[in-house]
Amino acid sequence: xxxxxxxxxxxxxxxxxxxxxxxxxxxxxxxxxxxxxxxxxxxxxxxxxxxxxxxxxxxxxxxxxxxxxxxxxxxxxxxxxxxxxxxxxxxxxxxxxxxxxxxxxxxxxxxxxxxxxxxxxxxxxxxxxxxxxxxxxxxxxxxxxxxxxxxxxxxxxxxxxxxxxxxxxxxxxxxxxxxxxxxxxxxxxxxxxxxxxxxxxxxxxxxxxxxxxxxxxxxxxxxxxxxxxxxxxxxxxxxxxxxxxxxxxxxxxxxxxxxxxxxxxxxxxxxxxxxxxxxxxxxxxxxxxxxxxxxxxxxxxxxxxxxxxxxxxxxx
Amino acid sequence: xxxxxxxxxxxxxxxxxxxxxxxxxxxxxxxxxxxxxxxxxxxxxxxxxxxxxxxxxxxxxxxxxxxxxxxxxxxxxxxxxxxxxxxxxxxxxxxxxxxxxxxxxxxxxxxxxxxxxxxxxxxxxxxxxxxxxxxxxxxxxxxxxxxxxxxxxxxxxxxxxxxxxxxxxxxxxxxxxxxxxxxxxxxxxxxxxxxxxxxxxxxxxxxxxxxxxxxxxxxxxxxxxxxxxxxxxxxxxxxxxxxxxxxx
Ligand SMILES: [Fe+2]
Ligand SMILES: [Fe+2]
Numbered sequence: 001x002x003x004x005x006x007x008x009x010x011x012x013x014x015x016x017x018x019x020x021x022x023x024x025x026x027x028x029x030x031x032x033x034x035x036x037x038x039x040x041x042x043x044x045x046x047x048x049x050x051x052x053x054x055x056x057x058x059x060x061x062x063x064x065x066x067x068x069x070x071x072x073x074x075x076x077x078x079x080x081x082x083x084x085x086x087x088x089x090x091x092x093x094x095x096x097x098x099x100x101x102x103x104x105x106x107x108x109x110x111x112x113x114x115x116x117x118x119x120x121x122x123x124x125x126x127x128x129x130x131x132x133x134x135x136x137x138x139x140x141x142x143x144x145x146x147x148x149x150x151x152x153x154x155x156x157x158x159x160x161x162x163x164x165x166x167x168x169x170x171x172x173x174x175x176x177x178x179x180x181x182x183x184x185x186x187x188x189x190x191x192x193x194x195x196x197x198x199x200x201x202x203x204x205x206x207x208x209x210x211x212x213x214x215x216x217x218x219x220x221x222x223x224x225x226x227x228x229x230x231x232x233x234x235x236x237x238x239x240x241x242x243x244x245x246x247x248x249x250x251x252x253x254x255x256x257x258x259x260x261x262x263x264x265x266x267x268x269x270x271x272x273x274x275x276x277x278x279x280x281x282x283x284x285x286x287x288x289x290x291x292x293x294x295x296x297x298x299x300x301x302x303x304x305x306x307x308x309x310x311x312x313x314x315x316x
Numbered sequence: 317x318x319x320x321x322x323x324x325x326x327x328x329x330x331x332x333x334x335x336x337x338x339x340x341x342x343x344x345x346x347x348x349x350x351x352x353x354x355x356x357x358x359x360x361x362x363x364x365x366x367x368x369x370x371x372x373x374x375x376x377x378x379x380x381x382x383x384x385x386x387x388x389x390x391x392x393x394x395x396x397x398x399x400x401x402x403x404x405x406x407x408x409x410x411x412x413x414x415x416x417x418x419x420x421x422x423x424x425x426x427x428x429x430x431x432x433x434x435x436x437x438x439x440x441x442x443x444x445x446x447x448x449x450x451x452x453x454x455x456x457x458x459x460x461x462x463x464x465x466x467x468x469x470x471x472x473x474x475x476x477x478x479x480x481x482x483x484x485x486x487x488x489x490x491x492x493x494x495x496x497x498x499x500x501x502x503x504x505x506x507x508x509x510x511x512x513x514x515x516x517x518x519x520x521x522x523x524x525x526x527x528x529x530x531x532x533x534x535x536x537x538x539x540x541x542x543x544x545x546x547x548x549x550x551x552x553x554x555x556x557x558x559x560x561x562x563x564x
Contacts (some may be wrong), residue, residue: 047349054344058337060564061555062382063367066340067360072344074356081349119555119564169564176562285345293347295405295470299463300348306462 015216020146023089032209034089035070035145037065038217040097043083046076048101048282052116053125061119066312068165069122073156082151089147096244102287104274111198113276120173120187126166128188128195128233134159135229138197167236174241181241188237189245196260197268205265218261230258321432321466323394323491324501326384329369330395334545335416336362337552338403347406354452358399359412368438386556390545397536398481398545404474407460407467411474414453414518419485422448422510426502435500443471454518460518461522472524479527484534487510493538 007026010248014021021027054073058065083092100106103301111129116122140152170188173180200206200222212218220228230249237244248261270276339359346352370381372503403409424446427439459470486508488496496500519526535541555564 016330046460047344050344057343059554061386063370063385065564067363067367069362070340070343070356070363074353077344077349077353077356081353152374172564176564179559180562203556208395287348289345292381292405295464295466296347296351296460299460299467302467303459303463 012214015144015214016136019144020149020214021144022146030211031217032090034212034215034217034232035148036087039083039087039090039148039213040092040100040109043080043097044101046080046083048108048112048286050080051075051282051285052112052278053115053122056116056119056122059119065169072162072165075162079155079158082148082154086145086147086151094107098264098290102283102290104247104283107272109198110268110271110276111194112282113271113279114190114194115278117186117190118183120170120183121191123166123169124187124191125185126162126164126190127170127236128166129198130159130162130166132195134163135225135232139225140221142216142219148217155256167240168312170240170242184240185242187267188242192244192246193264193267194271196226196229196263197271199222199229201265201268202263204241227257230260238297263273307313317373318494319501320494321498322357322373323373323489324495325369325373325435326394327396327492329366329373329384329507330360330393331399331416331420332362332366334393334395334548335399335413336360336366338401339401339409339413339546341403342409345502346538348358351406355409358449358452361449364415365445367444368420369440372434372438382556386553388493390541390549391539393541393545393549394537394539395545396481397483397533397542398484399540400536400548401478401481402544404477405470407470407474408477410453410456410460411471413449413476414457415478415482415515416485417446417453418449418511418515422514423502423504425510429499430451431499450514451488454514457518457524458522461519461524468523471522475519479495480488480530480533480538483532484536487534488536512546 008028011021011027011031021031050073052075057066057069057073060069086096087097088094097106102110106167111132116125134156137152137156141149141156143149145308170184173184204207205222206222209218213221225240234244234249234251246261248313249258250261251257271279274280336359339355339362343356343359344351346355349379358551366385370384373379374381389480398412400407403412421443423426424439424443428436428443430436430439455472460467462468486504488504490503490533492501496503515525555562
């Protein structure tokens with residue numbers, strides 16, 4: 001009977017059996033497209049994400065923090081590389097994907113369109129933004145597409161390190177002067193809601209989700225992940241001695257979860273659609289780096305070509 | 317610790333610190349993602365190495381490692397002028413790095429035999445990293461020099477631009493001279509010979525011309541800097557200076 005199954009049915013059967021799909025396997029066009037979109041968005045987020053934190057490298061307040069921040073931002077570049085490679089296995093080259101980013105056709109995580117205004121932001125980004133990223137990414141470690149899932153496993157290990165580092169920055173500051181404590185609370189106030197928005201639109205407004213769940217590209221819904229993040233963060237905030245800017249945030253004895261206020265979806269869409277505080281700067285910085293690097297890439301290519309010719313003429 | 321030793325260590329440490337700080341400016345803005353990562357690696361190595369020297373000073377002087385990079389003013393910094401020059405374009409950064417790496421790798425190779433145990437140990441730890449830096453920057457000099465017509469011209473101009481800063485690294489200050497006599501620092505003439513021959517072979521392979529006959533610019537090692545350093549420090553020390561005594 002099984003041989004009467006269509007390719008598509010057989011593919012779904014493999015997914016349902018928790019088999020990993022590999023690059024050379026047959027897959028529906030929609031599956032490939034969805035993956036390319038999601039993986040490339042994710043890759044772009046890693047490299048755009050280097051900018052808000054990278055801008056504090058030269059101002060990090062101690063040798064220890066400077067080294068940790070350099071290493072962290074470098075990790076994010078590495079994550080970008082893993083993900084571009086994963087997208088490449090699906091037939092989407094890095095040049096093409098970068099072109100989509102630079103022309104505004106591809107999206108990246110909106111969180112990076114917010115500015116890092118004080119050193120406490122570096123702590124808050126590590127704690128909340130990397131923390132929210134981990135929530136998403138841990139679920140993706142079991143994604144049905146093998147190369148993506150494996151990239152996520154590597155990435156998750158480093159992300160949890162980033163989160164601890166960020167939290168440690170804030171802990172240290174909370175043991176410090178009043179000015180430092182104020183700085184921490186202010187940063188948490190600014191990063192809390194955008195971090196919640198990182199999980200994307202509410203499930204009822206998330207049109208692609210059902211298919212992604214069926215294909216096991218996604219394992220948990222946006223709202224489920226968001227709830228997990230809130231449940232994880234509230235006790236951490238208490239230990240830290242900061243509050244979240246949400247008067248409705250409280251523990252619900254019945255559900256066993258923290259309930260929270262309504263997200264400002266207008267702001268969410270405004271930033272997604274390009275009108276956040278730093279959208280233009282972020283994109284401009286990426287485009288500038290790319291354009292100013294063109295002659296360098298050309299030179300490397302020309303040199304590699306010359307070397308190839310030299311080697312082949314040696315052999316001949 | 318003798319004052320001449322202290323001064324010599326500050327030169328070593330400040331070179332690495334300031335150059336590492338400069339390279340940190342690139343992070344997130346490199347021409348190729350892989351090269352962004354590589355350059356950040358070098359920044360991490362250099363600042364990590366600087367930290368080793370600062371820790372040595374801090375232990376002997378009862379201070380904190382951060383006191384040196386974060387609390388001193390421009391005149392007290394002893395880095396060579398080369399390291400504080402702006403990043404410019406990729407070719408500028410590569411040329412600056414290559415000149416420094418030629419010096420630094422060969423210095424460390426000799427400094428492994430320092431009569432100061434601690435300095436010898438730091439040199440042993442750093443020399444492998446410096447070898448990697450030199451092969452990275454040297455390879456890029458070759459790639460750009462022997463790449464396209466445009467890249468050839470650009471990297472030649474970059475090498476010319478930084479050439480006046482080459483000799484400062486090998487010209488001992490009074491303190492360094494003293495340290496050389498005591499076997500704490502290696503003979504900088506020997507370092508110069510080794511560095512020059514490496515430089516010449518790479519430039520030749522890169523089809524570049526070794527600049528000649530320009531006057532040499534120095535002063536950094538005695539605390540007489542270019543105007544760039546003040547801005548570097550303004551950024552680097554901003555938090556420590558704005559919130560005196562706070563821990564981060
Ligand atoms: Fe990441
Ligand atoms: Fe991260």
